[in-house]
Structure formats: structure tokens, C-alpha cells
Amino acid sequence: MNDPPVPGAQSPAALGAASGRGARGILHKDWDRHVRQADELSRTPGFQQLRDRIVSCAAPRPQEQVLDVGAGTGLLALGLADRCADVWAIDISPAMVEHLRWVVAGRHVTNVYPLLASAASLPLEDAALDLVVSNYCFHHLDEEGKRQAASEVYRVLKPGGRFVFADMMFGWSPGDGRNRAVVSAKVRALAKRGPAGYARIVRNAFKVLTGTGERPATPEWWRQALEGAGFSCVSIECLAHEGGLAAAIKSR
Ligand SMILES: C[S@@+](CC[C@H](N)C(=O)[O-])C[C@H]1O[C@@H](n2cnc3c(N)ncnc32)[C@H](O)[C@@H]1O
Numbered sequence: 097m098n099d100p101p102v103p104g105a106q107s108p109a110a111l112g113a114a115s116g117r118g119a120r121g122i123l124h125k126d127w128d129r130h131v132r133q134a135d136e137l138s139r140t141p142g143f144q145q146l147r148d149r150i151v152s153c154a155a156p157r158p159q160e161q162v163l164d165v166g167a168g169t170g171l172l173a174l175g176l177a178d179r180c181a182d183v184w185a186i187d188i189s190p191a192m193v194e195h196l197r198w199v200v201a202g203r204h205v206t207n208v209y210p211l212l213a214s215a216a217s218l219p220l221e222d223a224a225l226d227l228v229v230s231n232y233c234f235h236h237l238d239e240e241g242k243r244q245a246a247s248e249v250y251r252v253l254k255p256g257g258r259f260v261f262a263d264m265m266f267g268w269s270p271g272d273g274r275n276r277a278v279v280s281a282k283v284r285a286l287a288k289r290g291p292a293g294y295a296r297i298v299r300n301a302f303k304v305l306t307g308t309g310e311r312p313a314t315p316e317w318w319r320q321a322l323e324g325a326g327f328s329c330v331s332i333e334c335l336a337h338e339g340g341l342a343a344a345i346k347s348r
Contacts, residue, residue, distance in 0.1 A: 120318070127189030131169065134192065138171040146262050146339065147175050153343055156180040163252065165215045165245065165261070166233020170196045170208070176229070177208050184319040186213040212295060217246040220252045226343065228253060230261035230340075235312045239321075242313060246325040255348040259327065261341055265313035265340030272314070278338045315340050337342035 127134075137143055150172060156162060160180040164173040167185035169192060176183050185258055188195050196210040213219045215233060228249045235241050249259050266278040285302075286293035300309060313321070315332040318340070322330045327344035334340050 102192065116134070120251070126227055128191035131189070131191050131195050134339040135169040135195070137211065138169050142337070143171060146231055146335075146341075147171050148339055149335075150231060150260055150262055151175055151179070153341060154229055155260060156227055161224060162227045162229065163218070163220065163225050163249075165228060165230035165249070166236070167196060168192050168233075170199055170210075172229050172231050173208050173210075174199070174203075174205065175207050180227070181207065182307075183208045184225075185210045186215070186218065188212070188214050196309075216241050216248060218248045218252050222251050223254045225252050226254055226257050228259045229259075230263070232263055235264040235310045238311050239313065239317075242311075242318075243321055243325070246321050248326075250325045250327060250346055255346055257346045258343065259322070260341070260343045261339045262335075262339055263318075264310065264338050265315045265318065265332070265334065266312050266338050267314040267317070274334065275314075282338070303308075305322075312338070315342075318342050 108235065132203045147255075154176075156179040156226065161182050161184075162176055162180045163178070163184040163186065164170075167187050170185060171184045173185035173196070185193075185196055187196070187210070190212055193210045193212045196208075200208045200210065211219060215230075215237060223308060234245060237245060246259075253259065267275045268279070269278075270276055279280060283297055285298050289296070302308075316337070319330050319332055321346045328347045329345040330338055330340055330342070332342045334336055
């Protein structure tokens, strides 16, 4: 296993204690039980296209230091390894990190460093990175967690550094046309699965009502949060589905 080469980064063992599990802002889901599911999701055409969109928007350069937040089984981190100098791949789940270390070793990739850490507390020095990317991680944090993550990303970026991520971007309020379209498409897709799908609709509705499920934020919420964290040149593109692609720059 690689030791973290960025001065000031903590060892993975030290991070275990401070990985943010149970911290304010972090929602509770046992990601260790979902490694296979996350890996399967990362192989779907939808996620592969999303990876390509993020990489193309991020425009990585060979000398750059990069971080993937909520790296999971490495969709983005591995996709960037050939295009930049070093890729830090942080995830809150020990099993995801172990899995990614195993993949990295098996493929003889020498510049991807999986680390156990929370998006809300990054184990990297100030102004250490050129680029931070993320895919489908932030809707697992509540608003406070998302804001903490945005300000942590701002802290670890060099002046002029870029932040590019995709995530679910819609809200539950039925007053907004995009929210209505996204939610009704999800309900229709589940209903097509018959009784199991209806049960899922009920479970999901319960989670939304009790605030225990996923926490997507709207594109407008993200714009304000990114600007509030200090970013400039914020752009947010709503994708054809529930997702959005955000890009922002830490001013020089
Ligand atoms: C849906 S998976 C996406 C994984 C990967 N980015 C991809 O595109 O395939 C979400 C990932 O975010 C991680 N995650 C969730 N909450 C996190 C947090 N607070 N900090 C860091 N990682 C987190 C999970 O462990 C999981 O690996």
C-alpha cells in the first residue's frame, strides 16, 4: 500500500478514527455493505457517460495533483490516473477503500492513493491540489455536510484550482417543474417493477418524510453553497435525468 506522499496527510490508520462516521452533516448508511452494488453502478452506461462528462469538463493535465471525493470503487480516480500526476481517492467506507486498493494493486497503478476519510474533513494540506472531482457522493451528506465539504475542497485547492462534480440535483418541493418531472419519472420507473417497486416507493416516501434518505440539493442551492464557500465562475448544468454537473474555480 502506498504511503500518502502529500506532506501533512495523515496515515490511513490515523484516519480510521477521524473518518467522520457519525459526525454532524454525514448521513448514516453502511457503505461497507454496498461495495458490489457501487461497483456494478459504476459499470453502467449512465455512470460511464457521467465519468466522461466530468473528466472532459475537468480537463486534467499531466502534472496535476487531483482528489476524488467519495471515490467508491474508483470510477473517476482510475479514469484520471493516466491523465495526471497523482490521484487521491478518499472514501468514508473502509471496505470501498480496501476494494480500491486491491484494484489499484492488481492493475499496477502507481499514482492512485485510496484513503479513508470523510468529505467533510479532508486529510490534505491547504492549497495542495489542482483539481477536485466527485461523482454521486454529496447527496449522502445533509446541507451542513455539503457546505463543510465545499469549504474543505476550497481549502485544499491551489488558487486557480478547479472543482468539478456530478450529483443528484433536484429538490422534493412539488412547486418546481424540474423537481416534479424528476420525482414522477422515478415513481413511474419503480411502479413498472410491480409489487416490489410499489414497496420501494413507500419505503422511499417514508425516508423522504422522515429525513433519513438521500439528500439531493437543487442546482440553485449548489450555486449558493459554492459561492458561499468562496468559489467563483460557478456553472451548473442540469442533465437530462435527475443529475447535474457543477464546475467552479478557486480564485487566484
Ligand atoms: C454512489 S457511490 C459513488 C462512488 C463513485 N464516486 C462512483 O462514481 O462510482 C457514493 C460513494 O460515496 C461515499 N461516501 C458517502 N458519504 C461520504 C462522505 N461523507 N465522505 C466520503 N465518502 C462518502 C460512499 O462510501 C460511496 O463509496
